Amino acid sequence: MIGPYYKPQMTSLMSITHRASGIFLSVIGAPLMLWWIIATASGPQAFATFEQYIGSWIGMLAVAATVLCLCFHFLNGIRHLVWDTGRALDIKTATTAGWIVLIGTVVLTAALLGVLL
């Protein structure tokens, strides 16, 4: 898709971002969630270690990126599910829905990171 004849479009860029965020959530997000569960089940000391790592700059970066990917993938996934029913497939509606997803992602990510970090 990248080449001399390709013009960046919201539809294709959001499609590849959906994949990229899905990969990130699988490789980083899911293990983070599992770590939270195991740390909680292992007692206060293990949980303190978990909080210590999560509180470091790389831990906070991982959490922030996970939350961002989750909010985007969640909202854009709903956009995909609507398409799968055969609705909202014209360019104009797809672009409008794309903007709603992007704005929703920013709002939801900001709200979640505000309480989490």
Added chain:
Amino acid sequence: MSMINPIAKARGLGSAKEGVHHWYAQRASAVLLIFLMGWMIYSAFSLAGGGYEASRAFIANPFNAAFLSLLLVVVLYHAMLGLQVVIEDYVHQPAMEIILYFITRAGAYIMMALGIVHIMKLALGA
């Protein structure tokens, strides 16, 4: 001239005898995740800042434990299917494709098992 037998063409099935299962499973798990992940995101707001005790009390509740287990299984299943498509699309070396496919599946199943056992440990009050 088509080499496909007319009855096979009419049924629309190839040699695999199916084709929509993966597509359907990806969507069905996505719909379930709207509810399960929506519930988890909502819960995260009250868990944040509560430290160890908030997390322990949350998972120890049998209803939360059940839905958290369900979330973990469905989200990892969804991830496994999604990664499979990415591998099929971008990895064109058969050996590497099989290795990555195996790692993806093994990783998902191991994480499901680890997660459920640890959730149960809290839910059953051990």
